[in-house]
Amino acid sequence: MTTIGLDEVDEVVGKYEAKSSALIQILLEIQRKNRWLPKEVLARVGKGLGIPLSQIYQIATFYKAFSLVPKGQHVVTICMGTACHVRGAPRILDRVQESINIGPGDTTSDLKFSLETVNCLGCCALGPVMVVDRDYNGKMTPAKVKDILESYD
Ligand code: FES
Numbered sequence: 014m015t016t017i018g019l020d021e022v023d024e025v026v027g028k029y030e031a032k033s034s035a036l037i038q039i040l041l042e043i044q045r046k047n048r049w050l051p052k053e054v055l056a057r058v059g060k061g062l063g064i065p066l067s068q069i070y071q072i073a074t075f076y077k078a079f080s081l082v083p084k085g086q087h088v089v090t091i092c093m094g095t096a097c098h099v100r101g102a103p104r105i106l107d108r109v110q111e112s113i114n115i116g117p118g119d120t121t122s123d124l125k126f127s128l129e130t131v132n133c134l135g136c137c138a139l140g141p142v143m144v145v146d147r148d149y150n151g152k153m154t155p156a157k158v159k160d161i162l163e164s165y166d
Pocket residue numbers: 092093094095096097098132133134135136137138140142
């Protein structure tokens with residue numbers, strides 16, 4: 014399941030001159046390349062930086078940007094904040110769940126999609142909002158869900 018090689022992890026660590034102060038930047042870069050942080054990768058980073066694995070886990074579990082489980086190629090985020098909720102976000106979420114057969118916090122077995130919910134995306138006037146990766150889809154309706162999801166390879 015891991016796509017990043019340990020030699021590539023060493024390269025990222027080397028790019029930051031193995032400075033322990035660069036731990037977060039290093040983890041962010043690996044997360045970006047690999048979409049999640051497997052244990053063997055964290056152990057390799059710890060070895061390269063001379064930081065205990067337990068300390069790396071503390072950081073990796075604290076920040077929402079990091080995932081310790083495999084993430085899908087595309088992340089679907091449904092806003093469930095009040096403004097979106099009253100405009101029908103639960104129906105959007107239902108339709109997404111029906112379409113890709115997973116619940117919030119899960120990833121499809123083919124690793125194509127992960128599904129997440131948030132409490133407000135800061136664009137309430139556009140609600141209900143569904144974001145796929147960085148693409149914002151405002152004024153969503155259940156009928157639009159399928160076509161939008163199918164447009165992602
Ligand atoms: S409540 Fe959905 S964007 Fe604010």
